[in-house]
Amino acid sequence: MSRADAPGALLEPGTGYGDLPPAPALRGSLARLLVAELRLVLGRRRNQALLGGLALVPLVLGLVVRLTQDSALRDQGPGFIGEVTGNGLFLVVASVFVCLPFLLPLCIGIASGDAIAGEAATGTLRYLLVVPVGRSRLLLVKAVGALVFAATAVAGIAAVALVTGAAFFGVAPLTLLSGDVVPVGDGLLRVLGVVLYVGLSFIGLVAVGLFFSTLTEVPVGAMAATVVVPVVSTVLDSLPQLSAIHPVLLTHHWFDFAEFLRIEIGWDVLASGLGLQAAWALVFGALAWSRFTTADVTS
Amino acid sequence: MPSTVLPPLSPRARWAVPVVAAVVVAGAVAAPRLAAADSSELPGLTAQELVAAVAEAERTPVSGTVVYTARLGLPSLPIAEVSGADPTALLGGSSTMRVWSDGAERSRVALLGTVSEYSVVHDGPEAWTFSSTSGTATHYVLDAEGQARYEAMAADLADGTLDAPLPAGAPTALPEDLAAQLPDEVLAELAPSVDGSLPTPAAAARAALAAAELSATVEVTGQSTVADRAAYEVVVTPTSDGTLVDRVVLDVDGSTFVPLRVQVWSTQDEAAPALELTFTDVSFAAPSDAVLGFTPPADTQVEEVVVPSSMDRPATAGAPTPGVDVSGTGWDAVATISGVDVPGLLAADPAALVEQVSPLTIGSERAQDLVEQFRPTDEQGRTAVDLDAATLYETLTTEVEGGRLLTSTLLSVLVTDDGRVLVGAVPPQTLLDLA
Numbered sequence: 001m002s003r004a005d006a007p008g009a010l011l012e013p014g015t016g017y018g019d020l021p022p023a024p025a026l027r028g029s030l031a032r033l034l035v036a037e038l039r040l041v042l043g044r045r046r047n048q049a050l051l052g053g054l055a056l057v058p059l060v061l062g063l064v065v066r067l068t069q070d071s072a073l074r075d076q077g078p079g080f081i082g083e084v085t086g087n088g089l090f091l092v093v094a095s096v097f098v099c100l101p102f103l104l105p106l107c108i109g110i111a112s113g114d115a116i117a118g119e120a121a122t123g124t125l126r127y128l129l130v131v132p133v134g135r136s137r138l139l140l141v142k143a144v145g146a147l148v149f150a151a152t153a154v155a156g157i158a159a160v161a162l163v164t165g166a167a168f169f170g171v172a173p174l175t176l177l178s179g180d181v182v183p184v185g186d187g188l189l190r191v192l193g194v195v196l197y198v199g200l201s202f203i204g205l206v207a208v209g210l211f212f213s214t215l216t217e218v219p220v221g222a223m224a225a226t227v228v229v230p231v232v233s234t235v236l237d238s239l240p241q242l243s244a245i246h247p248v249l250l251t252h253h254w255f256d257f258a259e260f261l262r263i264e265i266g267w268d269v270l271a272s273g274l275g276l277q278a279a280w281a282l283v284f285g286a287l288a289w290s291r292f293t294t295a296d297v298t299s
Numbered sequence: 300m301p302s303t304v305l306p307p308l309s310p311r312a313r314w315a316v317p318v319v320a321a322v323v324v325a326g327a328v329a330a331p332r333l334a335a336a337d338s339s340e341l342p343g344l345t346a347q348e349l350v351a352a353v354a355e356a357e358r359t360p361v362s363g364t365v366v367y368t369a370r371l372g373l374p375s376l377p378i379a380e381v382s383g384a385d386p387t388a389l390l391g392g393s394s395t396m397r398v399w400s401d402g403a404e405r406s407r408v409a410l411l412g413t414v415s416e417y418s419v420v421h422d423g424p425e426a427w428t429f430s431s432t433s434g435t436a437t438h439y440v441l442d443a444e445g446q447a448r449y450e451a452m453a454a455d456l457a458d459g460t461l462d463a464p465l466p467a468g469a470p471t472a473l474p475e476d477l478a479a480q481l482p483d484e485v486l487a488e489l490a491p492s493v494d495g496s497l498p499t500p501a502a503a504a505r506a507a508l509a510a511a512e513l514s515a516t517v518e519v520t521g522q523s524t525v526a527d528r529a530a531y532e533v534v535v536t537p538t539s540d541g542t543l544v545d546r547v548v549l550d551v552d553g554s555t556f557v558p559l560r561v562q563v564w565s566t567q568d569e570a571a572p573a574l575e576l577t578f579t580d581v582s583f584a585a586p587s588d589a590v591l592g593f594t595p596p597a598d599t600q601v602e603e604v605v606v607p608s609s610m611d612r613p614a615t616a617g618a619p620t621p622g623v624d625v626s627g628t629g630w631d632a633v634a635t636i637s638g639v640d641v642p643g644l645l646a647a648d649p650a651a652l653v654e655q656v657s658p659l660t661i662g663s664e665r666a667q668d669l670v671e672q673f674r675p676t677d678e679q680g681r682t683a684v685d686l687d688a689a690t691l692y693e694t695l696t697t698e699v700e701g702g703r704l705l706t707s708t709l710l711s712v713l714v715t716d717d718g719r720v721l722v723g724a725v726p727p728q729t730l731l732d733l734a
Contacts, residue, residue, distance in 0.1 A: 179427075179596060180594070262409070268580065283317060
């Protein structure tokens, strides 16, 4: 992928990073860059459409459950979708459950795969590199942008689900998967834990997306490659013959958010899930850094 | 990311960073395992001492995570993926369970599925099962006679006046079902039995040791590490060679003598145990009161089941249950149950299932009629459910002369056309010869 020999190479490796201006100026630049990035990520029409679409899921789910609750169609699907009728809190869990396998990874893959490849495609990456901020910090800003998008996506679903659920079905003490009932306050905390864990479960995917994004100038390629990773991971996770590699698969612990709905929360299970995400983030973050700080940027 | 502070790294050095990151991750994964590998030396014990210590340890509270693995050689049934946590999943593959026990008459076992759970709670003279998939609870209580007997026994045990008036050992056909009559579990014995109960290492070890008393050699073969704890390894080898059970390996905790792992090895498969129940983490602290009790959610369907006290003790040595004929003893015993209406039993299931579903209508009356048109029905107009008991039966069994045969690495079942069911931990040929 080296473009060192490409005509018009603007920034050769070793010239655009490293010994850059002193700290004070840099700190201001970094903050400005971060604000600009967040404004870009959250202000972009495409991203707003994705977030809006995700937020529609709990609304539609709530409506469907509400409209079918007195017919034979109720209690179809996973057991706890039937629980929604009795308790709006469950709409948060049901929405997250519905979005987690595909919709959320798709949207987050789009945002993180676009982070750098998108700038390269529109020819704006070279201008970003002129900002007195090292490439490492630029990558960090891009990572924060993608993480904020992921957090917004998950939080948006949860917030809309909570409001919709409370409006349609009311909020009642939470029935756990074990059949035990916990008071509303405890239930709210547990549901919050579910949302937090699901949000943190996307750190690894964001790092993977960022790495793919540094590899190419074609954003669609980076996005598609990023979205494929959780899909392949899910497929591999369902093959019992591959049980030896299951513990290191990106999606292996995604559905362990259910620990928050068990009578005794398995903190060790949650910890291994978050540790797995940290490991993926570390390896792919490092890969993205190596690639981005050594690549020739021509556009 | 220190690139603006440190002198610039060469591209090669930069590409070394992800390699270092990967090594660090691999190290973080491997380090705890290596650290756990060295276990302290346990004092030597004879088999008798160890078996006695295991019996003593009955009252130790235990909680932890148990992984159950079955390699029975049955056709694979992707039931868990279809319906969430369900005891049928125990027929094959790996399942994770959480167990809590106060060491006496209260316990909870939960079979974990993906965002689903199946729980069995024993709380003294009553028991509950709850499935998050169906959202239904079943409440098991003893009948009046059983309740009175239970309370009398509980009072005796509390006074310490129970001088072991224990019923004689009750060998049934299956080694797993051999009920050990150790003093501490009289109460557990009297408590109601539950359909779809879940196995625990303690119960399995108890069954194996009880079966060992009949005809097997027990020896302590060494030490092992289970759930990061040093454990004694005990091997129970049946003396008979007419059984499918090659040996049962028990791993007993070195300091509390609680069974941590039970492996049943089949003569058919030398590579891996046919059944394995193992703690992956374990704690000996008393579980909280909330875990050991159960109150069903307010709007849940609760099915009440009264367990008749006579059913508590099937096939006691003196008075065999009518219709059950046990031939042979110990590991290679075969139970013949006569007068079983297998087609009737199988047909009853789907019909009951449909009745539960039907009262609700889909949309309008007309829409409901339309749906009825498309429901597959058999000649009698009953709805045929996809994954019903009959299908399961067809999948698991094979046609043989004069009946249908279920073979697995540990158990053979022969259902004859004249309504007898032969069950035993023996090769299928033994059953065919008997029938």
